[in-house]
Amino acid sequence: MTTVPLHRLAHARAGDKGNRLNLSLIAHDRVHYDHLAAQVTEAKVLARFAHRGATAVRRYDLPNLGAFNFVVEDVLQGGVNGALNLDGHGKSLSFHLLGLEVDALA
Template identity: 50%
Template sequence: MKLREIAHSRSGDKGNISNISLIVYDLADYEKVKEQVTAEKVKDWFKQIVHGEVERYELPVLGAFNFVMHGALGGGVTRSLAIDTHGKSLSSALLDMEIEV
C-alpha cells in the first residue's frame, strides 16, 4: 500500500534543507511505519535530489516522524534552478512510497 493510505505529510525548508513530517492517521499504524520508513529508505527514495544525510526524528505520542534532508534543494531557494525550489511537493512524493501491510 502507499503511505498516503495511512498517513499524511507536510514539508518545509530552510536554505538547502528540506523538512518533511509524516503523521499516521491511526496510532495503531505507527510501529509499521517506524519499521519500514527509515532514514535510509527516505534517502534512497529521494536519491535524485538529496545529496546529504537524512535524519529521522520520532514523535510517538503524536504518531509522527520528522525527516530532515540535508542538501536537498539544489543550494536553496535563491540558488536552485528547480521548479519547486521550496520543496513543498516533496511531502506528496514521500506519500507515494509503498510499504507492506
C-alpha cells in the first residue's frame, strides 16, 4: 500500500499549557474520519513525539466534527518558560504530527 503524509488528509491546530501539548487533528473531508481513526492512534502519536520525551497520549474522538483531540504529556521539555529550546512548542509541533506517514485512501 502507498503512504502519504498526514497533511494530505487533515490539518492541525495546537496549543500548550505547562508541559502538556494539545493537538487537534481535523479531517479535510469527513469521509476520511474512519480512515484517520484507524491510522492515527495514541501509540503512533506517542512514538512520533518520543524523541521529545513524551510519556503518554490520550486521544479524544470528535466524530461529529470529523476531528480528534490529542493530549500529549511531558513533550514540551518543561514548558515554554522552562525549556531552553527555541519555539519547540504548540504550533510547530502540529506540523510535526502532520508529517506522519499514513496509508493512502483506496
